Amino acid sequence: MRVTTIDRFTPTGGTLHTWSVNSSDSTPVVSAVPPSFNQSFHLSTAGESSDAPSTWLAASFDIDGSVDLKAMEQAYAMLIARHGTLHSGFTRENGAIVRRLHDPATLRLDAGPPVVGLDSDGLRAHLWDALNASCPMLGPPSYLLAAVDRTDRSTIICGFDHAHVDAYSMAIVIDDLHQLYEGCLAESGGFCPRRLPQASSFVDYCAAEADDDRDYRTHPAMARWLEFFERHRNTPPSFPLDLGLAPGEQAPQAVDLRQVLDRTGLEAFERVCRDHGASVFAGFLAAMAQTAHNLGAGREMSVLFPMHTRRSRLWHNAVGWFTTNAPLTVHCGDDVLDTLAATGPALRSAVALGEIPVPHVLEAIGGLTCSRNDIFMVSYIDYRRLPGAAAHAEIDAHHISNVTTADDAQFWISRTDDGVALRSRYPDTPTAHTQLDAFFAELEYVVRSII
Structure with a gap:
């Protein structure tokens, strides 16, 4: 795993594809589970300044050949459904931070228009702006889902507000998404992909933390x-x-x-x-x-x-x-x-x-x-x-x-x-x-x- 920052990230240029989460069909449920201590500390500054920098963590890894956009979109949807914190969000109500839970089946991924002809500097600048815009602390589930398409080797990139992830999570996201994408490719080819073991929800962990008396x-x-x-x-x-x-x-x-x-x-x-x-x-x-x-x-x-x-x-x-x-x-x-x-x-x-x-x-x-x-x-x-971890070097995994x-x-x-x-x-x-x-x-x- 290469640990870096967005200003030092040097992806090879290519065509950028992005997906945004559309929650317009979702009716989120107010959760009785309060934010964890880390989340509360992080979210306490949300909304204090309109130009406050976004604190997000991102992950990237490479795949061989061009991106199968349909398989990638399916893999992203499965990743969101798989992890409870990724289909939850936070709002501020009467001065308090409230967790809202979405049914992942009601969240749609909308593909944005591809951005063609980006070199490395242009791609980094575009991703930096997109990550800042797509990962706010408050609101619906906030993350950037993206892929840089190239004919020989492509790069998958996703970023999340820090309230939902830590450094360890970046390794899990890369491993899950890598396997889910390969599974979606296999399924489209008529093969039966290996399913991932069930993952527990961080929201349940937050509930246990709140109940610790x-x-x-x-x-x-x-x-x-x-x-x-x-x-x-x-x-x-x-x-x-x-x-x-x-x-x-x-x-x-x-x-x-x-x-x-x-x-x-x-x-x-x-x-x-x-x-x-x-x-x-x-x-x-x-x-x-x-x-x-x-x-x-x-x-x-x-x-x-x-x-x-x-x-x-x-x-x-x-x-x-x-x-x-x-x-x-x-x-x-x-x-x-x-x-x-x-x-x-x-x-x-x-x-x-x-x-x-x-x-x-x-x-x-x-x-x-x-x-x-x-x-x-x-x-x-x-x-x-x-x-x-065994695949990190081969797929050029990054924590950004x-x-x-x-x-x-x-x-x-x-x-x-x-x-x-x-x-x-x-x-x-x-x-x-x-x-x-x-x-x-x-x-x-x-x-x-x-x-």
Whole structure:
């Protein structure tokens, strides 16, 4: 899986086909299931500004030859029907966000006019505009369904508002859609395609989250959550180097994409991490903390890291926003290997804190004091373990994110068969560029010094 952003996406030119969801024949039902915590947080800003950037996630993959448009439309319709969150939407009523459920049988896919003769730059610009327009936070089901038709090899692209998907979902969408399209082709040729196993609905997960009435105040992990935020004065952690923004200031988002280790380098890095009781993720967290310290930050780096919550097999093939967060403070030792040895057990211990849903933590601490919109976070995904991973390289699978605004630094570490890549977003300020250029150079040096 290639993890990128829309401004760095470089599709080969071709004829663009799009399908929009027509819900005019649908009478949605107001659901008693409230938005999940993540959805509520995300949707809380909906409608505050008419020019607010859309936060969507998109996926793309290639198929051989030209697109069979009828089969592709059928595959998209089956994907929507298959995942409950994709035939639901949200509206704001009397100040509250309300979930509305649509019968997927009443949702039509309307094909738009093909756009012919687009080169790579034109195609990217057209897709960027279409994704922003097609993936609003509120309203009917919101997503862009598209295909770039070429004679030799075509590209399938779809994007969704973040309320309905997470990074793991992008792998599920690619795997499902790839198989559904092949199945529709086989069916049109008189063959009996293999059917996908049933997928559970994220709406049911949200219902279970809402019904969770356990008392977490006495949970052993709660004390550690409270201690973490007490040390930080109830403020989420920030990137430890100056980014050139005062509290409350925003800037356009800058992006950095880089391959940090190839496959051979990663194998050597992992061996050293294991010898010191650490995982690859712990190794990168240790390297980041040591890098920041080498550049003038303190000896501690506090960060939040996301984890998926698909702990039950019931949710393993479900599309939705199945994530929570846990806090970690990395303590720098005398050298990076000392830091590495301490980070391994610290990370394992921190993972247990994710057992407490974040809303219960916020209730216990009386809410956060936030001076920024973004939170310094580091994410790690081993894409080799996600659905359909065996085909990712062959079909050139991509996870694509939008480019919006930023007021802190955030990092996504992705592991594939090719090694480890890093995607970063941070404010587009002169100070941030100076600091992050130095940070990336030092990080690569520190990572290689571990090998």
